[in-house]
Amino acid sequence: MSNIDLQTGASDVPFFRHRIYSDKYPVFVKVWFRASILSPALDINTRTTLIELEMQPIQIKESVVIDNRNFSTTTSTLLDEANPPNIISVNIQPKASMKISEFESMISNLLVTGQLAPGEYRFELKLYSGSSEADLSLSDQDSKSMIVESPSGINLESPGGALADTSFNVVYTTYPVFNWSKGSCRNCETYIRVAEFKVGYHSSTEEAIRDERMLPFNQSDLWMRLDDVSTYQYPISGARNLEYGKIYVWQIKARVPTTSGMKDEVSSIYTFKIANPSQSTSPATEDLILEQLRQAIGDDQFNAIFGPGSTLEGFKSTGKISLNNTNIDKNTLQQILSQLAKKNLTINSVRVD
Incomplete structure (x- = not known):
């Protein structure tokens, strides 16, 4: 991206390369190209044109290769694939381009991180053709999108x-x-x-x-x-x-x-x-449940509920567990307690029935 010239559209990075040909010659053709970006990471929250170029209609007598590395406002001629090749005069005009400040922000991020900012980069190409300059219509098009992710870890x-x-x-x-x-x-x-x-x-x-x-x-x-x-x-x-x-x-x-x-x-x-759930009511399992509760809610709150002189002193599990009046198994309880211990969940209030 840093090799794109916003003034001319010139770039030495290969974005597209296509051969234009017809069953019948001569034929008039026109080519349109746009590169755009959508990147909230750069505060570009709507699709924004990076560069948009349009080649004025030309007449070709043989197939022609269009390559973005030879598709800019500085391009004045193309060669077709005839033998010997014909020289075709072309006029490529800029239609739109990104603000310099946005482009510099994108390039700065590239230089710092070594990769493009997270977002979607799209490249579009359209070909118009007809028997004259006045009756050109869309005859082919191509669009490629590149998604760049910023790994946030698993x-x-x-x-x-x-x-x-x-x-x-x-x-x-x-x-x-x-x-x-x-x-x-x-x-x-x-x-x-x-x-x-x-x-x-x-x-x-x-x-x-x-x-x-x-x-x-x-x-x-x-x-x-x-x-x-x-x-x-x-x-x-x-x-x-x-x-x-x-x-x-x-x-x-x-x-x-x-x-x-x-x-x-x-x-x-x-x-x-x-x-083994069939052994879940053993004393060892009861101790395990209490230990899980202790780690999930913290020592102070645990002692206030289950410690000496508390309402639930000497508590033993019956093996029946419910959440919001719905029975759940020990595996579900385990996941909830695990989330509490990892601070992914918080306790708003405790009620003892």
Whole structure:
């Protein structure tokens, strides 16, 4: 973009190259070209013309190649593909161009970041033809759009967390639902992988995620590609079965389109443990629920509700959980408590029934 001359439209960057030809010669043709940008990051909130050029009608007797690197107000002649080639006089006029201040802002961002500002860059080309200059009509057109993303990172949400806190990051199903956010990323390729963390064998979550994978099933595949989604349930088929009592790690990757090609953005690694729901009423599980509540609401509020002399001193879970008068399972409770602990949710009030 920095190589575009707003005064003339000249550029040495290839935007388009087309051959103009006809079944019958001679024929009159006219070419129109526009490059435009939409980039809220640059405060360009409506589509704005970068440069718009129009070639006055010319008569051709043989096919002609039109290349943007030879399509500017300084271009005075073109050569057709006859043998020997004919010289064609042309007159290319500027129709519109971006404000210098907006263009300088775009170039400044390019120099600082090394890539174009996030947004949509569109290149349009139209060809008009006819038997005379007076009866030209649109005969062909082409339009290409380039989406530039600014990677904002991938944030895993649930299930799981740090390896040291698997007592809190527990789910009660072998088909957990994975949730994450990719910011404002559009047109991104999304991938997931899940592996078992073997205590005493793996020294880190990174080692576990690169070892034998549960998902994808095929060990020659490092990742499994998903649709452009931010939630995914562990599949019933096409993956290895998860088991109660074991610890697992998972990770998300997004491939983001940039001006220099696709760039990989990889999330952190989350760890979770699968507990058997049939054993959820055991004393160990009751202690776990209370510990989860403590981490979610904080020590002061927990002690005020469940501590010595409080209303719920000696509380024990019945295993029945409801949210807004609707029964929920322990896995849903786990996700809510996890969001509270991570400060993604806040408690407005507490009522004891």
